[in-house]
Amino acid sequence: MKERIKYLNDKNVNVKGKYVAYWIQASQRTKYNHALELAIQKANQEQLPLFCFFGLTKYPAANQRPYHFMLEGLQQLKISLAKRKILFGVAKQSPDDLAISIAKNAKLLIVDCGYLRIQKQWRKKVADSIDCQFIQVETDVLVPVEQASEKEEWAAKTIRPKIQSLIKYFAKELNEEDLQKKMDKLPFQEYDISNIQKCIDDLDVDKSVSIVQQFKGGEIEAQTRLQEFLNKKLKNYAKNRNDPSLNATSNLSPYLHFGMISPLNIYLEAMKFPASDSRDSFLEELIVRRELSMNFCYYNDLYDKYEGLPTWAKNTLQEHAKDKREYIYTLEQFEKAKTHDVYWNSAQFEAIHKGKISGYMRMYWGKKVIEWTESPQQAFEYLVYLNDKYHLDGRDANGYTGVAWCFGKHDRPWTGRKIFGNIRYMIDSGLKRKFDTVQYVTSVNQLKKQQQK
Structure with a gap:
């Protein structure tokens, strides 16, 4: 869908390259990932292999808690991509520098969309430094931010009608295409993420905050939690959502944070259930309120000040x-x-x-x-x-x-x-x-x- 695509540079599309590369950063999943599907499509069109990569680095304010959760998801992502015969590797390197290095031999570089300063800075640095075409695909919102509004919105009531008018257009099933040409070997030294605690030690992140038992990372766990919520909690969501003693919410926010589940996927699954105040209330939080947040951070660079x-x-x-x-x-x-x-x-x-x-x-x-x-x-x-x-x-x-x-x-x-x-x-x-x-x-x-x- 062209509205989800943004060209981050104007480089020559005819540049020669050995592969198509997908820099996985914000969307750490295989299911309902528009960036991944575009990468496969482009690789097949060019008759080139595709590989996916992730740069593991110290992230501002992140300690061992989110790293442990994320690494559980990356382990699972590697297995899920392998099932689709797609090579995936992690490097212990700043994501922007890794992407610049990989782009030297790429026909095309694709990345998912991030809304925070550091994510935008990474993408700008890469766009300014590489010779191949660089495409961003927005896949972690139902309605792309710039399509929903061209400015910072005042409140939910101002963005709601804009989003609601576009939901039907953007709420489309995403078809998966098989990759035709596979890579046998990664073009960089892969970092072993099989031992999560060793990875955390290597990164030298803050360990003062404990790893939590209640959440396990990965898209499989995210899908399990989604179905549990829809089948057991959705019908009473409007009545119970503000009662913290009932554990009535979906608990999907950590998975949405790391892109382990798609809001489009959640929306389509929720729409299989009968219309109700509870369904409307849940979708208001998932789409209008959450995407209002993206609007704020995208258009206001002082979002955390x-x-x-x-x-x-x-x-x-x-x-x-x-x-x-x-x-x-x-x-x-x-x-x-x-x-x-x-x-x-x-x-x-x-x-x-x-x-x-x-x-x-x-x-x-x-x-x-x-x-x-x-x-x-x-x-x-x-x-x-x-x-x-x-x-x-x-x-x-x-x-x-x-x-x-x-x-x-x-x-x-x-x-x-x-x-x-x-x-x-x-x-x-x-x-x-x-x-x-x-x-x-x-x-x-x-x-x-x-x-x-």
Whole structure:
């Protein structure tokens, strides 16, 4: 589909090359991967072999937790590609430098799409440095960002009609084509990822955050979780999704983060179920809210900075910056869940021991940090740090947009109050009206014990 394709350079398409290469970066899967299918198609058209590669490097703010999850997925990806007779290799090298090296002998280089600064910087560096054609394929959203909107959108209500008008066009089944010519040997020294702990040691990443037991990486696990959610939880999703004690959500965000599952795949599977408020609610989160996040990060380069917030939000927070705080906590106290609030502590313990906070509690978790820090700027820094360090689905557009939402992004002004000004406020009594808070705290305590064994 041409709307998913973007040419990142204007190099001569007639350049000679020994192969077509697909740089797998954001979309670590074989199922419903438009970039992979285009790479196969182009290889067959040129009667050249195709190979796929991944550059393994230290990623900003990532520790052993996301690396372990990702490496489990890459091990599985290698097997899945081999079943389709496609060679795949990992190199312990910066992805951009690896891609530049591989492109020297390539007829064509294809890459998937990333929305964050570092991902865009990698792609620009490669585009400026290689002589073969360089194509980006957007496959981790249902509606490509630039097709949905040409600008940063104000809120869900402004992007929703634009996305909804295009869903039917983009929600197409993706046909798989067999590769005709195979490569026998990778054109670089392959890095062995069979021993995950050794890989983590080699990368010398932070090991202070534990590997979680609740999530196993890979597209097979993602598909299993999808079917479990659709068959057991979807029918009650609208009613239960904001009750963290019920585990009623899909838990697919870590898999979407690493591109181990496609939102198109999820959408098509969900549409097999009868229309309902629950199905609509789930698809609103999957498509409108998630793709609003991509829109924010794509068009606003300050997505993870306080300066990137809406002017009205910064103004109202500044007006109340000197308001007296009843509690002020250090980053260390937040990190160790040592506040006076048992519900906030439970949310942080979820992050520590599960690698993911339930959606409704994640909002409460963020709002309270604003209330208990010396300034809104400090609160923003703390939340980005905690989001990136503990959440398997942190360090992505959804995570950064979730932090920004706590400060008014994609929201409207509310009745003014101390510290928050016109920013939406949350209070523990609101939690008690929504769900069984005692059961939630109990379930998190059980999770702590399981993880600590």
